[in-house]
Amino acid sequence: MSQLEKEFGKIYDKSVDKIYRFIYLKVNSQEIAEDLTSETFTRGWEAFQKQASKIDNPQAFLYQIARNLVTDQYRQKAQAQFVSMESVPQAQSREKSLEEIAMLTSDVGRIKAALAKVNDNYREIIVWYYLDEFTVPEIAKILNKSEEAVRVVIHRALKALRAELQ
Amino acid sequence: MIGRAYHKLVISPAYHKRWLDIGVTKYLLFRHNYNRQSISDMTDNELIHNLKCLKEIKPRKDWVVLTKSRILAQEQTREAEEMASVFSVFRYKLAFAPILSVVLVIGLFGFAQGTMPGDFFFSIKKATETVQVGFSSEMEKPKVQLQLANKRLAELSQIAESNQVGKLEPAIKEFQASLVQATQNLNDMDANVTSSDAIVLRELVEETLKLAENKERVERVLGAEVGDTQDLKNALSVLEKQTAGYLIEDLSSRTLTEEKQELLKQAMQDYDAGLYQEALYKLWQAHNNQ
Numbered sequence: 301m302s303q304l305e306k307e308f309g310k311i312y313d314k315s316v317d318k319i320y321r322f323i324y325l326k327v328n329s330q331e332i333a334e335d336l337t338s339e340t341f342t343r344g345w346e347a348f349q350k351q352a353s354k355i356d357n358p359q360a361f362l363y364q365i366a367r368n369l370v371t372d373q374y375r376q377k378a379q380a381q382f383v384s385m386e387s388v389p390q391a392q393s394r395e396k397s398l399e400e401i402a403m404l405t406s407d408v409g410r411i412k413a414a415l416a417k418v419n420d421n422y423r424e425i426i427v428w429y430y431l432d433e434f435t436v437p438e439i440a441k442i443l444n445k446s447e448e449a450v451r452v453v454i455h456r457a458l459k460a461l462r463a464e465l466q
Numbered sequence: 467m468i469g470r471a472y473h474k475l476v477i478s479p480a481y482h483k484r485w486l487d488i489g490v491t492k493y494l495l496f497r498h499n500y501n502r503q504s505i506s507d508m509t510d511n512e513l514i515h516n517l518k519c520l521k522e523i524k525p526r527k528d529w530v531v532l533t534k535s536r537i538l539a540q541e542q543t544r545e546a547e548e549m550a551s552v553f554s555v556f557r558y559k560l561a562f563a564p565i566l567s568v569v570l571v572i573g574l575f576g577f578a579q580g581t582m583p584g585d586f587f588f589s590i591k592k593a594t595e596t597v598q599v600g601f602s603s604e605m606e607k608p609k610v611q612l613q614l615a616n617k618r619l620a621e622l623s624q625i626a627e628s629n630q631v632g633k634l635e636p637a638i639k640e641f642q643a644s645l646v647q648a649t650q651n652l653n654d655m656d657a658n659v660t661s662s663d664a665i666v667l668r669e670l671v672e673e674t675l676k677l678a679e680n681k682e683r684v685e686r687v688l689g690a691e692v693g694d695t696q697d698l699k700n701a702l703s704v705l706e707k708q709t710a711g712y713l714i715e716d717l718s719s720r721t722l723t724e725e726k727q728e729l730l731k732q733a734m735q736d737y738d739a740g741l742y743q744e745a746l747y748k749l750w751q752a753h754n755n756q
Contacts, residue, residue, distance in 0.1 A: 305538050312534050320525040334525065338533045345537050407508075408519040415520070430517045462513065 308348050311358045312341055318359075318432050319366050325427060326370050328416050336373060340366045360442040367424070414464035422457035429454050582621050583640040584633035611648040612673035618644045619680040626687045645677075649704050670709050675750065678706070678743055706742035713749040726752045 319340055324333035344362050348355060355361050415423055428434045428442070436454075440447045508516075578590035595614055602610045618641040625633045714737060717730050729752040736745035 309534065309538065312537075316530055316534070317524050321520070321523045324523055325520065330526075334529055334533075337525065338537070341533065342537050407516045411513070411516050412520055412523075415517075426517065430514060431521050458510065458513070461517075465508075 304349060304352060307352070308345055311344075311348075311362075315359050315362055316341070319362055321431060322363065322424075322427050323366055323370055325412065325415055325423065326420070327373065328412075332373065336366065336369045339369055357441065363424075363428075363442065367420075371420075410465060411461070414461055417464050418457070418460045421453065422460045425450070425453050426457045426461065582625060582630075582633055582637065583618070584636040608648060608651040609669050609673060611644065611651045612670065612677065615641065615644040615648045616673060616676055616680060619677060619684060623680065623684045623687060626684055649708075670712070672750070674706055674709050675743075675746060703742055706746055707737075710737050710742050710745045710749060713746070713753060717749065717752055722752070 316337065320333055320337045323336045323340070324330070327333055327336065340362055343365050344358070347361070348358070415426065418426075425439065428439050429436075434442075436447050436450050440450045443450065445453075574587070574590060575594060578587040578594070581588045581591050599607060599610050599614070618637070622634075622637040622641050625637045710733070714730070714734055717726070722730060729748045733745040733748035733752070736742070736748065
């Protein structure tokens with residue numbers, strides 16, 4: 301295994317959970333989230349091999365790819381109706397398990413549903429700040445914004461989420 | 467009565483579970499409605515706390531491992547393919563190199579088997595023969611060496627018959643050398659052999675007699691004795707003497723029919739008279755009928 305592979309392996313281990321969660325919270329499907337996460341890392345690895353030295357923040361770089369992929373996914377969805385395996389009749393006719401009902405009706409479940417509905421920029425910042433626990437300066441660096449601006453967006457995002465929950 | 471009790475026993479757990487399910491669902495629906503009222507009253511801290519529960523969303527562990535190896539392996543093969551396409555010419559060469567070398571070696575050794583003394587590749591043939599002798603048991607060695615001497619003699623006769631004068635001298639030399647080696651091996655056997663092996667000894671006689679016959683034929687073709695024939699004769703006679711000696715010793719230690727006893731007696735007389743070849747023929751007959 302080359303040095304580059306080892307390095308990327310470490311980046312993968314460190315960020316795969318976060319990237320998956322980031323995508324899942326938007327697409328709300330395990331199948332699609334797995335596909336897009338895998339594609340994110342495939343593209344990331346390709347770029348990493350070509351110009352590893354130019355990528356100073358690999359995690360931010362991966363988020364950027366994931367973000368683009370999710371956007372593309374929705375653009376495609378608007379053009380053609382893709383049918384996920386999870387939404388075929390067989391799956392639909394299945395009665396919801398108790399776990400699912402519990403998840404749907406719990407606070408966490410409702411927050412999850414609301415989060416999928418809020419504006420993409422707000423969701424990103426909520427995920428980064430509250431789930432991934434990035435600091436404000438880190439987010440500012442990813443978004444190329446001032447720290448003050450980031451704080452304002454975090455505040456507005458939480459407000460938007462609360463509005464969705466009403 | 468018994469039937470009804472049995473019926474109850476079977477049905478009741480399922481009914482029990484069904485009612486339990488309905489109970490849980492009702493409870494969840496109640497909580498759902500309760501939450502609906504309460505969520506707007508949630509403080510920011512409570513909201514953030516619930517938000518952080520979403521950290522529990524994680525990809526499947528096996529998928530994570532699989533995807534990682536797939537992505538990294540994919541690149542490896544892609545790289546390998548690129549390398550291969552650039553060096554495709556070398557790739558074929560490298561792929562065929564082992565096969566080609568094996569074919570060459572086998573071909574060379576095969577070809578060498580048909581060479582004659584004085585040919586360029588004759589040394590390869592000799593090398594394979596040396597290996598062949600090396601792998602033989604101590605008991606078999608003189609026999610194998612004798613077979614080689616016969617081979618040299620056959621080559622010599624072939625050369626003589628086709629009138630290849632230039633190869634005549636090396637061929638005679640090779641024959642002499644192999645004969646000396648055979649004699650030496652047989653002498654070494656003296657010390658090594660503890661119990662006589664009838665089959666090996668019989669084969670020794672066979673080879674020795676064949677050798678004498680072949681030599682006569684070669685000399686007939688050449689119309690003259692081959693090179694330093696006195697040495698050859700001496701070597702052969704030593705060989706014959708050795709073999710005859712073995713056989714006499716061997717047969718003496720056995721119980722023989724009257725006919726064979728007579729053959730042995732005659733052979734011993736020939737041996738004492740120095741007629742080793744005559745003795746060998748008789749001993750050979752006696753051994754053959756054993």
